[in-house]
Amino acid sequence: xxxxxxxxxxxxxxxxxxxxxxxxxxxxxxxxxxxxxxxxxxxxxxxxxxxxxxxxxxxxxxxxxxxxxxxxxxxxxxxxxxxxxxxxxxxxxxxxxx
Numbered sequence: 681x682x683x684x685x686x687x688x689x690x691x692x693x694x695x696x697x698x699x700x701x702x703x704x705x706x707x708x709x710x711x712x713x714x715x716x717x718x719x720x721x722x723x724x725x726x727x728x729x730x731x732x733x734x735x736x737x738x739x740x741x742x743x744x745x746x747x748x749x750x751x752x753x754x755x756x757x758x759x760x761x762x763x764x765x766x767x768x769x770x771x772x773x774x775x776x777x778x
Contacts, residue, residue, distance in 0.1 A: 705729055713737040713744060720744070 681700045688698050701708060705725045712718050713736035720743040723733045730746035737744045 706732075709733040710736045713742060714739065716740050718742065722746075 681702065685698075685700050701712070705723070706729050709721070709723050709725065709729050710732050712721050713723075713733040721733060721737065723730050723744065723746045725746075733744055734746060
């Protein structure tokens with residue numbers, strides 16, 4: 681991950697588009713779930729860590745996806761249903777004229 685960071689640092693990817701955080705899952709999941717500047721969190725860990733991340737995110741209404749103790753099966757986590765859960769589309773309407 682840190683090697684990837686070095687590649688991104690010197691590329692045209694805008695600063696802040698990719699953030700890499702290293703550490704122990706149990707510690708990071710709760711901190712990131714509480715943090716107001718994190719818009720979404722994907723936690724694939726033991727059931728107690730997933731439950732704590734869910735609970736910690738309630739105060740800021742963050743989207744949290746958890747594996748609830750199961751490892752994520754990337755074979756079944758593809759397709760339109762996966763993309764609908766993992767992305768957010770926003771529309772901005774700008775009125776013109778009178």
